[in-house]
Structure formats: C-alpha cells, structure tokens
Amino acid sequence: MKILAIDIGGTSIKMCMADEKGNASAFIEFDSEAEKGGQYLVDNIIKKVIETYIEFDVIGISTASQVNSEEGSIIYANENFPGYTGMKIKAIFEAEFGVPVKVENDVNAAALGEKHFGAGKEINDFLCLTYGTGIGGAIVIDSTVYKGLNGGAGEFGHLILHPGGEKCNCGCVGCYEMYGSTTALVKKSLEIDNKYINGRMIFEGLEQGDVSLERVLNDWVLEVAYGLVSLTHIFNPPAIIIGGGIMEQDRLIAMVTSKAKQLMLKSFSNVEILKASLGNKAGLLGAASLHLPSKTL
Ligand SMILES: [Zn+2]
Structure with missing residues (x-):
C-alpha cells in the first residue's frame, strides 16, 4: 500500500510516502503559515501534494488541534490556527484526491507511530x-x-x-x-x-x-x-x-x-x-499507521 502521510504542526508541515513497515521516502517539510487561516493551510497542502506526489492509495493525516477522528474534522483549534475549527479535513482531501483519508490528533498519532514502528x-x-x-x-x-x-x-x-x-x-x-x-x-x-x-x-x-x-x-x-x-x-x-x-x-x-x-x-x-x-517523525509515521490494522500482540 502506498500511503501519503501528512503531519500538520503549528510551525511546519511534514509529508512523506510510507509503506506498511514504516519505511518513509520523498520527505518534504515547509512552513505551515497557520496564521493565514485554515483555508489557506489546507489549500497550500493540497498544492504541495499535487506538486510533489504522483501516486498513492490512501492518505493519513496527523494534525495539531482537537480532532473528531470518526468524521475527520477539527473540533477545536486554538488561536494559532484561525478558522481551522470545524473544517472537514477528511471530506476535503477525499473530494480532492479520490482516495480514503484518515485524520487523527498529533499526540494520538505520535503514540500510534510509537506503537506500530517505535x-x-x-x-x-x-x-x-x-x-x-x-x-x-x-x-x-x-x-x-x-x-x-x-x-x-x-x-x-x-x-x-x-x-x-x-x-x-x-x-x-x-x-x-x-x-x-x-x-x-x-x-x-x-x-x-x-x-x-x-x-x-x-x-x-x-x-x-x-x-x-x-x-x-x-x-x-x-x-x-x-x-x-x-x-x-x-x-x-x-x-x-x-x-x-x-x-x-x-x-x-x-x-x-x-x-x-x-x-x-x-x-x-x-x-x-x-x-x-521515532523523534520528530512520530507524528508522520503515526499518520501513516492510521490505515493499518491495530497491532495487538
Ligand atoms: Zn492547564
């Protein structure tokens, strides 16, 4: 499975391609410019994805803020992310790219990254x-x-x-x-x-x-x-x-x-x-793991 992983933080956004084993490639990082608002943030990520990646089967997103992971929407974002609260991230990315999308809060994603790969x-x-x-x-x-x-x-x-x-x-x-x-x-x-x-x-x-x-x-x-x-x-x-x-x-x-x-x-x-x-890749690899079955031993 070709997984596109995206980690949205307050200062930077990281993206990479990953596989089921947590092997990452084609890593990029750019400023999030979150102060420009949620719409700008999402449009900018979509633009970078189109510029950088050609083929992927699913997208996993880890993001700062409180997330409804069932809906893939932002329940609450603080003042560092104006206009981000309420955005339906999963629906926006699914409509844009036509692949399954999962979204999780960054801290939870980091924990899942450590669970799967760390x-x-x-x-x-x-x-x-x-x-x-x-x-x-x-x-x-x-x-x-x-x-x-x-x-x-x-x-x-x-x-x-x-x-x-x-x-x-x-x-x-x-x-x-x-x-x-x-x-x-x-x-x-x-x-x-x-x-x-x-x-x-x-x-x-x-x-x-x-x-x-x-x-x-x-x-x-x-x-x-x-x-x-x-x-x-x-x-x-x-x-x-x-x-x-x-x-x-x-x-x-x-x-x-x-x-x-x-x-x-x-x-x-x-x-x-x-x-x-996993250091500062925990969120990114956690995002990648969202599409993998839970790994109870
Ligand atoms: Zn407190």
Missing part, C-alpha cells in the same frame, strides 16, 4: 507523554488510543499538581505543564543566565559545570517525575514512553526514571519508562 512495538498498553512547549499525552489500551467522550483523553499537561500555583493557558492554576514542560525548564534557567534560551543551550551549560543550572535541572526532573508518579498510580501501566526534543538527552531519561521510581509505591515500580524512538 518504542511501543512490543507493548499493548502504555502511556505516551511529549515534553515541549506544553506536555502532550495519549493513552494506548489494547494497541489503540483511548479517546474519551470528546476525543480529548490524555491531557496530562493539565493535571493540577500545584493547587494555587502558576496560572496556565487553560484557565486553571498549577497545571503539570507549567512546571514540567521544556518551557518551564527554560524559564527557570533564564533566571540564571539569559543565554539559556533552549534545551541545547541548557545542556551545554550543564556540561560546562554550571552548578546553579544543575540545581534547576534537578528541580525540573522532580516536577516531571511528579506527573509520571501520579499517572503510574492511576493506570498501573506496564510502560510509559516519553518524548519531545529535550528527552533526546539519555541522561534525562535515567534521572527521571530514578526519581519517579523513588517516589512511587514500590508495587508499581516495575513500570518501564522508555524513550520515544
């Missing part, structure tokens, strides 16, 4: 968390994503771990992502030195032996662990897969695992904390 290949049940600007989450049960009533299950970033704490974009205070996201780590690191503008600069600083920065990192690891401990106590999952650019640092996975296991009930501590293995 760190979750040998596991039927796991949680997936992505650390970046915020914290995304997905729940995989019996090799499929548990969606909840409105398709929104797994919003782990908004677990309230610090009641009365920092105000979050969601309107609540003290959400996990205000303390455990990469954004939170950068914010604290910038208080030490204004050169610590991203994860890469922070890890360079740590290598150069910045002791205050090491303290900030340890505090942040503890915050990340709090979320993982709470989720482990709720789900008692065999595995948790963690990803996002910052988690590429092997040292971090070890620190987070050790701290989380120290804090959780002993009888839960056989949970495996695994590094996501």
